[in-house]
Amino acid sequence: xxxxxxxxxxNSDRLVYLDSNKFQITHSMKKILIIEDDLLISSxxxxxxxxxxxQTIVVKDGNEGIEAINTKDPDLIIxxxxxxxxxxxxxxxxxxxxxxxxxxIVLSSLGEEEEVVLEAFNLGVVDFVPKPFNPNELAIRVRxxxx
Amino acid sequence: MIKIxxxxxxxxxxxxxxxxxxxKNAFPDSLSFQKELVRQGELSGLEYRISIDISTIPDSLxxxxxxxxxxxxxxxxxxxxxxxxxxxxxxxxxSIYTPELEYLVFGKKADFTGAETYFQTLIAAGDVxxxxxxxxxxxxxxxxxxxxxxxxxxxxxxxxxxxxKFFWVFVITLFFLVTAGGMIVFMLIFxxxxxxxxxxxxxxxxxxxxxxxxxxxxxxxEQINAMTIGDMNEIFPIEYLKKPLFNEVMINLLIxxxxxxxxxxxxxxxxxYKKAGLVEVTLANLKSGDWDKVATGLVQVNEMDLVxxxxxxxxxxxxxxxxxxxxxxxxxxxxxxxxxxxxxxNQTYPISEWQQMTYFRIIKFVHSSKELEIDQLFSSENQSxxxxxxxLVRMLGRVDLLxxxxxxxxxxxxxxxxxxxxxxxxxxxxxEVDFINQSMKSPILSIQExxxxxxxxxxxxxxxxxxxxxxxxxxxxxxKKLLLKSLFQLDKDEFEVFVKANEEADIQAIRAHILDPILxxx
Numbered sequence: 094x095x096x097x098x099x100x101x102x103x104n105s106d107r108l109v110y111l112d113s114n115k116f117q118i119t120h121s122m123k124k125i126l127i128i129e130d131d132l133l134i135s136s137x138x139x140x141x142x143x144x145x146x147x148q149t150i151v152v153k154d155g156n157e158g159i160e161a162i163n164t165k166d167p168d169l170i171i172x173x174x175x176x177x178x179x180x181x182x183x184x185x186x187x188x189x190x191x192x193x194x195x196x197x198i199v200l201s202s203l204g205e206e207e208e209v210v211l212e213a214f215n216l217g218v219v220d221f222v223p224k225p226f227n228p229n230e231l232a233i234r235v236r237x238x239x240x
Numbered sequence: 241m242i243k244i245x246x247x248x249x250x251x252x253x254x255x256x257x258x259x260x261x262x263x264k265n266a267f268p269d270s271l272s273f274q275k276e277l278v279r280q281g282e283l284s285g286l287e288y289r290i291s292i293d294i295s296t297i298p299d300s301l302x303x304x305x306x307x308x309x310x311x312x313x314x315x316x317x318x319x320x321x322x323x324x325x326x327x328x329x330x331x332x333x334x335s336i337y338t339p340e341l342e343y344l345v346f347g348k349k350a351d352f353t354g355a356e357t358y359f360q361t362l363i364a365a366g367d368v369x370x371x372x373x374x375x376x377x378x379x380x381x382x383x384x385x386x387x388x389x390x391x392x393x394x395x396x397x398x399x400x401x402x403x404x405k406f407f408w409v410f411v412i413t414l415f416f417l418v419t420a421g422g423m424i425v426f427m428l429i430f431x432x433x434x435x436x437x438x439x440x441x442x443x444x445x446x447x448x449x450x451x452x453x454x455x456x457x458x459x460x461x462e463q464i465n466a467m468t469i470g471d472m473n474e475i476f477p478i479e480y481l482k483k484p485l486f487n488e489v490m491i492n493l494l495i496x497x498x499x500x501x502x503x504x505x506x507x508x509x510x511x512x513y514k515k516a517g518l519v520e521v522t523l524a525n526l527k528s529g530d531w532d533k534v535a536t537g538l539v540q541v542n543e544m545d546l547v548x549x550x551x552x553x554x555x556x557x558x559x560x561x562x563x564x565x566x567x568x569x570x571x572x573x574x575x576x577x578x579x580x581x582x583x584x585x586n587q588t589y590p591i592s593e594w595q596q597m598t599y600f601r602i603i604k605f606v607h608s609s610k611e612l613e614i615d616q617l618f619s620s621e622n623q624s625x626x627x628x629x630x631x632l633v634r635m636l637g638r639v640d641l642l643x644x645x646x647x648x649x650x651x652x653x654x655x656x657x658x659x660x661x662x663x664x665x666x667x668x669x670x671x672e673v674d675f676i677n678q679s680m681k682s683p684i685l686s687i688q689e690x691x692x693x694x695x696x697x698x699x700x701x702x703x704x705x706x707x708x709x710x711x712x713x714x715x716x717x718x719x720k721k722l723l724l725k726s727l728f729q730l731d732k733d734e735f736e737v738f739v740k741a742n743e744e745a746d747i748q749a750i751r752a753h754i755l756d757p758i759l760x761x762x
Contacts, residue, residue, distance in 0.1 A: 131496070131500070132445050132446070132449050133445075133448075133449050133452065133453070133493055133496065133497050134497070134500060136449040136450065136452075136453045137453050137456065137457075137497075137501075139453075140453045140454065140457055141457065144457065202500065224499075224500040225499065225500050225501050225502040225506075226500070226501070226502060227501070227502050227503040227505065228457075228501075228505070229503070230503075
């Protein structure tokens, strides 16, 4: 897609890709780790965030999530709560302890359960997006967090 | 000892053919036996002599003084020898006359088998000890084999199966093994098929997720609505759309996503569902003879708002299958343009409490936006439907339907009367006090108790009189407590008068309980 593009560096965190037909403004390639066991949800979130110019890494369970936090060095973590092997709460614990500067957004259908929301916020998550959700709304929240 | 020997001779001479088998075991052939006889030398009770056919001896020899054989019938017999080697030497010297060896057991003639059996008996009795290991020559076995044609002994090889116990043990064991084997094979086949199906589902999910995501983000609702079959086939090849499993996976993904998405994505998903031809799959499910498929179809209609299939859904609203009936009812309430309770009116099966709760949740959620004709429920012949109608009046506060409720009092069952009393109390319907007072006199305890409680809030002077009349009949403690509580609520003075006039301990205890401010709301 970007083979014939001219890359222009505007400032430290934004790049502009130009071609003969259109141009697209993207963020500097911030890395977002998506930990979600639902294939379609992760696909939708990934598609939407890629569209905004983010680099995304998708993993499908808690164990892979922990590994990715260590090896992929993400700028933001989006995690589900109910997942195989390790819950989203365990992921948040781990991220707070080992990567305290990386913000975490929780995306969960347990949004109506007050205890889960409170625990997540107490652990230091920056946002909680309850399912059902709108990917566009999530993208706005991501943009705000990474600004 | 002599007696024993005589007995043994009898056994041997008169046919110990059964023992022949045993002797064969000790001496496999005659040569082995004869070698053993040489080794033993003289044996007590066993002697040998030579016999020659009379015709084979020339006359010159018969007249010779050195010829010591004596005539016995048609044969010449030698003197007896107690040592086998002596008789063997004589046989060798007369070999041209074809002499024959004869065994004598205690003086009586015996054949080879009889002599051998006697020898075995001596061994068994410990009178003789075998000199050395017998050597198998097998010579005469070979000779015998060459004379007789071989016949395999097959008769009786399945004789074991004629034993009843063995037969049943064998049959049960065989049955167990065959069943266990069959189950293992079935399990392996089933597991293999399930694994294949799971893998296929994963593959289909992977095939669907990407294109569906692109479609939802890159096409707006109008574009999806305008999609043709050709456009759809560009995204999902037609050969896949014809596969039932592919359609099933796609439907499940769409329903799952529909639950987790909000905004225009939901509308797009529903539009895509129709464009992908999945409505036909749902219709086929609704028309299926399997109740689980019908229930699945009903869920699909409900989740994807397939209002065009509501007539088909209505056919299942009085199904004999509980899950199907419940799901059909919920779907009709959820999707029908005008919240139509008509399907309940003709319901022949009683509505369970679980069904009532499900229907009420839907009605409560959507009734503000849809017209709700509860009054038609009172015309149902199904008493549980009428009772549900009364509950709806109470919970939705539909005081405009009080007259309709009054009309069913003459035919009301116990459950309906209880619901009517609860509805009147909840809605504060003082105008129905006659019904309440009448119910206080009901012979049915549950109705009476409910009516007494309601009378406390809605009763009149007549209610007070009825309560006092009931108290005079000295009811049980619980009913007495309810009556005094209602009396206290209706007329405190009358209550005090009654309590003072009746000094029974239980009445005083109830009074203390009613007047205790801490227990007022207990």
